[in-house]
Amino acid sequence: MRTAIDTNASFAWVREPEFTPPDDKDGGISACLLHEFTSPRAGELKALLETFLESIIGTVSATAGVVRLLSPDGRTLQIIGSVGLSTELQEEAENFVDLDCEISDIDALGHVVHASDISGCNSRQNCPYASCRFQSLIAAPLDLPGSSENILGVLTIFFDVPRHTASQAMNIIAAFAETMATTIQHTRDNRETTRIERLAARQGIANEIHDSLAQTMTYARMRVSLLKEAIRSGNQEMADKYVRDLDEALEIGQKSTRELIADFRCEMNTEGLSVALNDLTNEFRDHNDIELEYHNRLADLELPLEYEIQVYHIVREALTNIARHSGATHARLFVDSDFGYFVFTIEDNGSGAHTFAPVEGHYGVMIMRERAHQIGGRIKVESAAGLGTQVQLFFPEPPLDWRASNE
Numbered sequence: 001m002r003t004a005i006d007t008n009a010s011f012a013w014v015r016e017p018e019f020t021p022p023d024d025k026d027g028g029i030s031a032c033l034l035h036e037f038t039s040p041r042a043g044e045l046k047a048l049l050e051t052f053l054e055s056i057i058g059t060v061s062a063t064a065g066v067v068r069l070l071s072p073d074g075r076t077l078q079i080i081g082s083v084g085l086s087t088e089l090q091e092e093a094e095n096f097v098d099l100d101c102e103i104s105d106i107d108a109l110g111h112v113v114h115a116s117d118i119s120g121c122n123s124r125q126n127c128p129y130a131s132c133r134f135q136s137l138i139a140a141p142l143d144l145p146g147s148s149e150n151i152l153g154v155l156t157i158f159f160d161v162p163r164h165t166a167s168q169a170m171n172i173i174a175a176f177a178e179t180m181a182t183t184i185q186h187t188r189d190n191r192e193t194t195r196i197e198r199l200a201a202r203q204g205i206a207n208e209i210h211d212s213l214a215q216t217m218t219y220a221r222m223r224v225s226l227l228k229e230a231i232r233s234g235n236q237e238m239a240d241k242y243v244r245d246l247d248e249a250l251e252i253g254q255k256s257t258r259e260l261i262a263d264f265r266c267e268m269n270t271e272g273l274s275v276a277l278n279d280l281t282n283e284f285r286d287h288n289d290i291e292l293e294y295h296n297r298l299a300d301l302e303l304p305l306e307y308e309i310q311v312y313h314i315v316r317e318a319l320t321n322i323a324r325h326s327g328a329t330h331a332r333l334f335v336d337s338d339f340g341y342f343v344f345t346i347e348d349n350g351s352g353a354h355t356f357a358p359v360e361g362h363y364g365v366m367i368m369r370e371r372a373h374q375i376g377g378r379i380k381v382e383s384a385a386g387l388g389t390q391v392q393l394f395f396p397e398p399p400l401d402w403r404a405s406n407e
Contacts, residue, residue: 011330013293017345019338019394022378045187045300046081049180053083056176060169062157063134067180069142069153069299072274077154078299084158113140113174117163136163138170140177144185152184153299195305196270213253220249273308274301280316281333288323290348293332301335303342304398310371311344311393314379317368318346318391326350326389340397347390352383368393 053065064084068077119135136159142152155177159166227242269276274296281294303311315333322331328350336343368391369379377395 011349013330013332013349017334017347017390017392019336019341019343019345019392021339021341021394044302045184048183048187049081050083052176052180052183053081056155056157056173057084059176060157060172062166062169063160064158066156066158067142067153068156069184070151071299072278072296072301078297080153080299113138113170113177115139115163115167115170119162134158135160136166138166138173140173142177142181142184144181152181155180191302192271195272195308199270199305213257216249216253220246220253223249268309268312272301273303273311274298276308276312277315277333277335280312280319284319284323290323290326290328291330292319293330295332296335298335298337298342307375307395307398310375314368314371314393315344315346322346322348322350322389328388337397341394342397344393345390346392347388349388352385352387352389365391 049067053067056062057065062084065082066079066085067081069080070076071078115136115138117136138157138159140155140157142155144150144152155173157169157173223242223246227239227246230236230239230242269279277296278294281292284290284292319331319333322328326348328348331346331348334343334345336345365379365381372379372393372395375395377393380392380394381389382392383389
C-alpha cells in the first residue's frame with residue numbers, strides 16, 4: 001500500500017521502488033525460488049570481462065578480481081563482473097572498493113596503477129568471516145590509449161600476500177587493463193554500429209509503408225472525383241457511398257501515418273538506451289520545475305533494438321504526463337533488474353487520481369500497455385488521490401540467443 005506523500009519543499013522519498021515478479025499461481029513464490037537457486041544470466045560483455053579476470057588471476061597468482069564500470073551518468077562505479085569470490089569474499093571485496101581501501105572517488109582515479117596494503121583497513125574490522133584473507137590489492141584504471149579524459153572503469157585484483165610481493169605484478173595487470181579497456185570500447189562501438197544499421201533498416205521499412213500510404217491517398221483522390229460527379233448528377237445515394245469510402249480512406253491513412261511516425265522515425269540516440277534515457281532526463285530537467293532523480297543501476301544495459309525503442313517511448317510518455325498532469329514537485333526514474341526481469345519505474349509525488357481507467361488520455365496508459373505487450377512486458381500503475389503515481393514497466397530478459405536472431 002502506498003503511503004501519503006508530502007509535496008512541500010522539504011520532500012524526501014520514503015523508500016526505493018519495490019518490484020514483485022508476476023506469478024498467477026502462487027503470488028511470485030516460483031519466481032523468487034527460480035531467482036534464488038539459478039545462476040544469473042551473464043551478458044555478452046560481463047562474460048567477456050570475467051574471462052579476462054580468470055586469465056589475469058591465473059597469470060599473477062592472485063586470489064580474486066573485480067571489474068567496475070562507470071554508470072551511464074558518470075558518477076558511480078558499478079561492479080559488472082567478478083571472479084574468485086565466494087558470497088563472503090564478495091562482501092569483503094565490496095567493502096574494500098566502497099570504503100577507504102582503494103581510491104573510489106571517480107575524479108581522483110587518474111590514470112595510475114596503484115597497489116594498496118589492505119590488511120589494516122577499517123573495513124577489515126567489519127568482516128565477520130574466517131575467509132576474509134585479502135592482504136593487498138592492485139587497482140588499474142580502464143582507459144583507452146591516448147585518451148586523457150575518458151575513463152571506462154577500474155580493474156581491481158586482490159592478493160592474499162603483502163603489498164610488496166603483489167606489486168611485482170603491477171606492469172602485467174596494467175597491460176591487461178589496457179587490453180580490457182580496448183575490448184570494452186570495441187564491444188560498445190560494435191553495438192552502436194549494429195544499432196545504426198538496424199535503425200537504417202527500419203527506415204527502409206518506413207519507406208515501404210510510405211508507398212502503401214501513397215496508394216491510400218490515390219484511392220481517396222479517385223473517390224473525391226467520383227463524389228463530385230455524383231453531386232453534379234444529383235445522385236444522393238452514390239454521393240453518400242463515396243463520402244463513406246473517403247472517410248474510411250482518410251482514417252486508414254491517418255492510422256498509417258501515426259504508426260509511421262511513432263514506430264519507425266524514432267529520435268532515440270543511436271548510442272543506445274542508457275544514453276537515450278540520460279538525454280531524456282536532462283531534457284525533462286531543462287523544461288520543467290520538477291526535481292527529477294535518475295538511477296540507472298545497470299552499467300551494461302544491452303537489449304534488442306525493438307526493446308530499446310519501446311522502452312524509450314514508454315518512459316518518455318510517463319515523464320511527459322508527469323510534466324503535464326501530475327502537479328508534482330519531485331519525480332524519479334529507476335532502471336534495474338531483478339528476478340530475471342528488467343524493471344523501469346517512473347513515479348511522482350503529485351496529486352494522483354481518484355480512479356485510473358486504462359484508456360488513452362491521462363498518462364496514455366493504453367498506448368504504454370500496447371508497447372509493453374510488444375516486448376512481452378507489462379505495465380503496472382499505482383495512483384490515488386494525494387498519493388502520487390507510480391508507473392512500472394517490467395519484462396523478462398530476452399532469450400540468450402537474441403543477438404543471433406536479430407542479425
